[in-house]
Amino acid sequence: MTDLAVETQGLCRRFGELEAVRNVNLGVVAGQFFGFLGPNAAGKSTTIKMLTGLLEPTAGSIRILGLDLASHPVEVKSQIGVVPEGLALFDRLTGPEYLIFAGRMYGLDRVTAAERAQELLDFMGLSDRAKALIVDYSHGMKKKLAMAAAVIHGPKVLFLDEPFEGVDAVAAGTLKAMLNRMIARGAPIFLTSHVLEIVERLCSHVAIIHRGELVAQGSIDELRAGVSGQRADGQKLSLEQIFLEIVGGERAAVPELSWLE
Amino acid sequence: MTLVPGKQEQLRLVGWLRWRLFLNGLRTGRGKADLVAKIILSAGIVGVVLVLGPLLGVGSWYAISSRTPVILSGELWLVFLVWLLLPIMFSGFGAESDPASLLRFPLHYSTFVLLAFAHGIFDPVAVAALYWLLAMLAGIAVASPGALLWTIPVLAAFALLNLLLNRTIFAWLSRWLAQRRTREIMGVLFILFMFSFQLFWPLAARYGKRAQPMAAWLPPVASCRPASPPRRSRRGMPANTAVHWQSSRVSWFTAECSPGCSPFACGRSTAAKA
Numbered sequence: 001m002t003d004l005a006v007e008t009q010g011l012c013r014r015f016g017e018l019e020a021v022r023n024v025n026l027g028v029v030a031g032q033f034f035g036f037l038g039p040n041a042a043g044k045s046t047t048i049k050m051l052t053g054l055l056e057p058t059a060g061s062i063r064i065l066g067l068d069l070a071s072h073p074v075e076v077k078s079q080i081g082v083v084p085e086g087l088a089l090f091d092r093l094t095g096p097e098y099l100i101f102a103g104r105m106y107g108l109d110r111v112t113a114a115e116r117a118q119e120l121l122d123f124m125g126l127s128d129r130a131k132a133l134i135v136d137y138s139h140g141m142k143k144k145l146a147m148a149a150a151v152i153h154g155p156k157v158l159f160l161d162e163p164f165e166g167v168d169a170v171a172a173g174t175l176k177a178m179l180n181r182m183i184a185r186g187a188p189i190f191l192t193s194h195v196l197e198i199v200e201r202l203c204s205h206v207a208i209i210h211r212g213e214l215v216a217q218g219s220i221d222e223l224r225a226g227v228s229g230q231r232a233d234g235q236k237l238s239l240e241q242i243f244l245e246i247v248g249g250e251r252a253a254v255p256e257l258s259w260l261e
Numbered sequence: 262m263t264l265v266p267g268k269q270e271q272l273r274l275v276g277w278l279r280w281r282l283f284l285n286g287l288r289t290g291r292g293k294a295d296l297v298a299k300i301i302l303s304a305g306i307v308g309v310v311l312v313l314g315p316l317l318g319v320g321s322w323y324a325i326s327s328r329t330p331v332i333l334s335g336e337l338w339l340v341f342l343v344w345l346l347l348p349i350m351f352s353g354f355g356a357e358s359d360p361a362s363l364l365r366f367p368l369h370y371s372t373f374v375l376l377a378f379a380h381g382i383f384d385p386v387a388v389a390a391l392y393w394l395l396a397m398l399a400g401i402a403v404a405s406p407g408a409l410l411w412t413i414p415v416l417a418a419f420a421l422l423n424l425l426l427n428r429t430i431f432a433w434l435s436r437w438l439a440q441r442r443t444r445e446i447m448g449v450l451f452i453l454f455m456f457s458f459q460l461f462w463p464l465a466a467r468y469g470k471r472a473q474p475m476a477a478w479l480p481p482v483a484s485c486r487p488a489s490p491p492r493r494s495r496r497g498m499p500a501n502t503a504v505h506w507q508s509s510r511v512s513w514f515t516a517e518c519s520p521g522c523s524p525f526a527c528g529r530s531t532a533a534k535a
Contacts, residue, residue, distance in 0.1 A: 054364055077367035078265045084365055090278065092285045101281075104274050105366040107264045133285055 004063070005030045005157050005188045006051065011060035013046050020046045022212040024060070028157075028188050028205070033179070035203035036192045039247055043212040044192040045085045048161050051190065052082045065156055078106060081155030083163055087146040091135035095126050095145050098134060099152055106153035113152070120148035124174060140171035147175055151182065158182055160191040164198050176202065200239035210247045271372045275363065303385075310389040314396035321400030325408065336397060337419065344390040344423045345430065377428060387424065394420055 006028035013021040021043040028034045038044045049055035051062060053073050062069040064076045090098060096117050103113030121127045124144040134142065143163060150158060158179075164172050179189055179202065193199050199206065200220065207217040216223055224237055227245045237245070266274070286292040317336050324332035360376040394416050401412050 052365065074265055074367045074369060077365070082365050088362060088365055090282060090362070092282045093278075094285070097281055097285075101274065101278055102366070104266065105271065105363075105368075107266050107367075133288070 003029060005032075005065055006034075006190060007063045008051070009061050011047070011050060011062065012058045013043075013050060013055065014058045020212055021050070021057075021209075024209065024212075024214045026207060026214070026217070028190055030188050031183065031186045032188045032205050033183050033203045034188060034190045035199035035206040036190060036209065037196070037199060037206060037243060038192075038209035042209045042247075044209060045161055047209065048159055048190070048192055049084070052080060052084070052159050053077055054082075054084065078153075079156045081150035081153070081158045083143075083146045083150045083158075083160045085161040087142055089134050089142060089146060089149075091133065093134055094131060095121060095134060095137070096130050098145065099149055102149040103152045108153060116152050117148075120152060123178070124148055139166045140168055143167050144171055144174060147178060151178065156187050158187060158189045158191075160189065162192055162194065164193055164195050172198070196238075196240045196243055206239070208243065208246050216246050265367045265369075268369050268372045268375075271368060272375065275376060306385075306389075310392065314392055317393050318396035318400035318403075321397040322404040323400075325401055325404035333397075336393075340390050340393050340397075340419075341423060344386060345427055347386045348384055348427060348431070377432075378424075384427075387427070390423065391420060 004027050006026060008024055008026045011021060011024040011026070012019070024043075024047060026047075036044055036047065046055065050057045051064070051069075053069055053076065065079055067076050069076050090101075093101065096114075099117035099120060100110075100113045103116055104110065108116065118127075121130060124147070126141060126144060126148075129137065129141065134145065137145065143166070147160075147163065150160070160179075163175060167175065176198075182189055191199075191203070203220070205217075205219050206223060208215050208223075216226070218226075220239060220242075223239075223242050223246075227237060227242050287296060317339075320332050320336055324330060324336075360373060363373070363376070398409075398412060398416055402409050
């Protein structure tokens, strides 16, 4: 029995000629706040879709909480929480209706689902818009609702695809508070994000994917040590600098725009 | 850990979801106006569908009585095209009820398959097509009651094939239509398709026989005919004698299964030429 909450081996995904994810081997330990980083179109969302059972891998295996996802999809999905890309909300439901539906689909009884929905709406500051349809919610409100739906059943692992994208500082603070509660419970969180400052502040471990391949994995200090070793200047790097060193090192000099000189 | 609800409970929850989506859609003025427009439009469509049923039944009766199988081919072509093309055209206007949107939840595979199948069979276009097939069956039964024994499995196979083909196409389209731009393109194509009917008769009246250049691109289309439903149906249909009816049962059965395959056959041949 492995103590890895999330484990992939040789994970691959092809879309026709395009190899979006190539031989990815990930390991997330229970209680870890794991950041999955990469430039645009690096394969982050494809990977998280495979990890949550929304997309079938072309090759490789995925184990969540010791269960093989391919052979136990329902059991795995019942134990994880997901905030997918695009949020996948039903626009013509109200917030409480959506939360109750999500809770019931995860197996909560009617009373418990209603109680937790109300508690989550209060926590997220959405109670005053309980009668509004989701289509009328702001982007930040939708993010908070999607997050609430992902945790209503008390998942053992949480997968978040760009949870802070387009979210203001106030909403981000609420979301971070909730994530920290999850970590305190011992549930690992796997998140993708472009906002490196947030990842650096929240995550203990990071993996970086570039052009479909995993190019770095470990704690932020381990990554920092590796990159500093290469630079040999002893400077303590931020996650953004580490990221640029790993991913952007081969990038050519940015050309200047003639009318902005 | 929570216990995943059973299949019946999951189906009941999805039913509740659809009901709430419908009710909440009526909360706005626009939603109510949409409903009124849909009721009026549906009444018109239902009228056309209901009238076409007896016409197809009479057509089938005449086809059998007068030994004119080409009429049956034409009718099956109509059902086939309406069943497969109209839902695709309408899909550009919204895919909110797509069962794939539930995949993030711990949905049993059998529940998902049932939902996808139900989504196809309760599609209004599928209901209309099934009604037309029943009308055709009635026409054939009146003309030749003995033919019912083999007509029922043939038409049932035809319906099942169309249903499965429809679901297959939608499974492929759902990924394609996930992009907003693709939905817009489908919407524009649908509008152009509807406008094309307005232009048909004026153009036919103006150009008449001078429309011969169109024949230049007909050969590639004609090359698909051997695999097409009318051609295959005609091969299996009786020519002159009652004895031919007997010998043609198996061949007609396979012929009626071909409509689903013929578009792919055409596509493959076109791709091979390209």
